[in-house]
Amino acid sequence: MKLIFLGVSSALSIGYLKFHSNMLVETDSGKRILIDCGGDVRHAMFELGYTAKQIDAVFISHLHADHVGGLEWLGFSKFFMENIQVPLYIGPELKDRLWKNVLCGGMSTLEYTEANLETFFRPEKIEEDLSFTFDNYTFQLIKVPHSYSNNLLLPSYGLLIHGNKQKIFITTDTRFAPDELNSVYKDADIIFHDCETSEHLSNQHSHYNQLVTLSPEIKQKIWLYDYNDCQLPDAHTDGFLGFVTRGQQFEF
Template sequence: MKLTFLGSGSAFTTGDGNWQSNMLIESERGRRLLFDCGTDARLSLAEAGLGARDIDAVYVSHLHSDHVGGLEWLGFSTFFDPTAQRPILFIEQSRVTTLWANILSGSMARNGLSTLDDYFDVRLLARDGFFLWEEQRFSLTPMLHCMDGSVPLISFGLRFETSRARQLITSDTLFEPQRHGEFYSWADILFHDCETSYQQDGRPSRSGIHAHYEDLKTLSPELRRRMWLYHYQPGPKPDAKADGFQGFVAKGQTFDL
């Protein structure tokens, strides 16, 4: 199994040679699971030589457009192709109504003639649950992305263990080492959300919805040695390797899992 970052940039990445941080997991049999399907997905997949018919399943971490904005393209592309099958859609169960009613139905309902199930083979997941794909178990990992008023917005990363290592993909998350310590300790390799925005005077510019590089630098050397960083802004980046990290993930970089 291998993991490819179709892009490694932030939500608003544009014109810098990168794409949004959507990932592709490929099994030994050549089947493909898309980790999030953002607005860039059709373009980043095309750059990788792939199209809608090459995607067998999608996992949705949360409902921001850089993670679900490409589902209309994927659903329509397979729906109107008589030779294509519905992709499997893995999604935490409390999100599915909002995904359809607030995001996709405006165009995909087709005057009430269609539902989400017409486009995808929907598999609902428990908040603390898991799913099996190609005999691999993936466990949902809740991460606090931001506060929507008084309501926490949770993004569900994934934990999974292969014959080589235990992997954690955080998805979008705040810097919360106390809350996430158990997950950090468990993983041999961590792919961690990381923003890299700075003010003109060099001070970190924290959005309040992602883990900032300067905060991640305060983690222990042992933990930084296991950590790859992604979902960063365009422009110059710090020297992550010099600071003890594995480095910043590059667009198109592939990891043998």
């Protein structure tokens, strides 16, 4: 089982070919699930030699454009070039909003019918405990605090993935919430953590200066990603595994 980082940078990053923070998980039998599908994804995939044809499913953590902005490209590519509806894994409360608030404008019109989400995507079952199975591997959705709208939490869903050798936790976009996430931090063997490195705190993400206060036992399991365009701090000296670089792969 392999995790491949198609991109490693924040929504606001430009240049440096770091793209957005989207990943691929490839199982031992060669099935590939895209972990988020942001606006940069086709370029990020091209740089590593992947095309839409090689994608078997997609998981969406939340509805910011650096996580969903490439879905129109993916849906249209699979529909028009392969006549395939892409298996879609998404948190239950996000599915309708994905179509109505994100995709409907560009994807609803087809010459012979009015399209809907199911025209291009095949929503897959998420169990009551918020887990799903992909190619016999268990993916557990972990609700993390990211954005608020009018005091209402708009969550992102991280993933705890049970691999062959290790359990990995991909936080996706999350605020610094050590109390909420502590049990998952402990459960995971390796953590891939959202890490803002800009001078100013957005309060939507976990900032490096906050993450550095975690215990040494937790930090020694953490790889950092989703960072900004700036000089990066010395993560090794501070007890982390390091900053993930674009294209980096992890067997687990």
